[in-house]
Amino acid sequence: MADSTTIDVAHGEMSRSEAKGKAPLLATTHQVFAITKAMEREDNKIGYKRGVATFDFILRLCALAAALAATATMGTTDQTLPFFTQFFQFQASYDDLPTFQFFVVAMAxxxxxxxxxxxxxxxxxVRPHAVGPRMLLITFDTVMVALTTAVAGSAAAIVYLAHNGNSSANWLAICQQFNDFCQSVxxxxxxxxxxxxxFMFLVVLSAVGLRKH
Structure with a gap:
């Protein structure tokens, strides 16, 4: 019985010793697991921000193409109606209207x-966590939204009058005569x-990128 008890006690002491020895190992394992998870979340966050920035760059290329097309089309719009003599002709050009001149300058x-x-x-x-460039972009993108909205709205009003006229103000619709001019503008x-x-999408993208920082 004495030997048995001694063996049991010894066995119990060995169990406690083993538990004490394994505790630091378990703690280290949990720490490594937590660090690994944190690194995975950080990698996912960086990938997300880089994807947003890449989409931002693609949208800027599309916006540049649209803005250049608008500027070039309006800036080269000119039509002259043919008549019997070269001394009596009707001509329509973008620079006849200050609104269209403002349109060309603003879109440029x-x-x-x-x-x-x-x-x-x-x-x-390249640097997904950079805050300064995003703040700069979102500020000037917002300014560009206001500028381009103003010129697009004012030019749209003139184009509407050119297509439909206004009988109350005795403004005639000129698009029946200057068809090519109206199509270009x-x-x-x-x-x-x-x-x-x-530009609106660009502002939203920049805001999303800053929010996830």
Whole structure:
């Protein structure tokens, strides 16, 4: 009985010793698991931010194409109606209206800004956690939203009058005569509204990128 008890006690002491020896190992295992999980979450976060920045860059290319198309189309719009003599002709050009002149200047500014913003968008791809470039982009993107919306809306109003006129103010619809001119300016206005929508998406993307920081 004595031997049996001694063996039991010894066995119990061995169990406690083994438990004490395994406790640090278990703690270390939990720490490694927690660190691994944290690293996985950080990698996922970096991948998410890099994906947002890449989509931002692609949208800027699309916005640049739309803004350049609007600027070039409006800036080259000109139509002359043929008549019997070269001394008596009717001509319609974008620079006949201050609204269209403002449209060309503003869309050219938007195009230049988009070109200058490309390097900052690339920085956001390379350094997904960078806050400064995103803050700069979201600030100027918001300004561009206001500018392009103003010029697109004002030009759309002139195009509407050119197509439909206004009988109350005795403004005649000129698109029946200057059909090519109206088609060109209408296309430029459509391209400008596409630019506005893309700028809005860019602001949202920058806000999402900052929110996940």
């Amino acid at each position: 500014i938007a195009s230049g800004y988009l070109v200058l913003s490309m390097p900052f968008s690339v920085v956001c791809i 209408s296309g430029a206005v459509v391209a400008s509204f596409i630019t506005v929508v893309i």
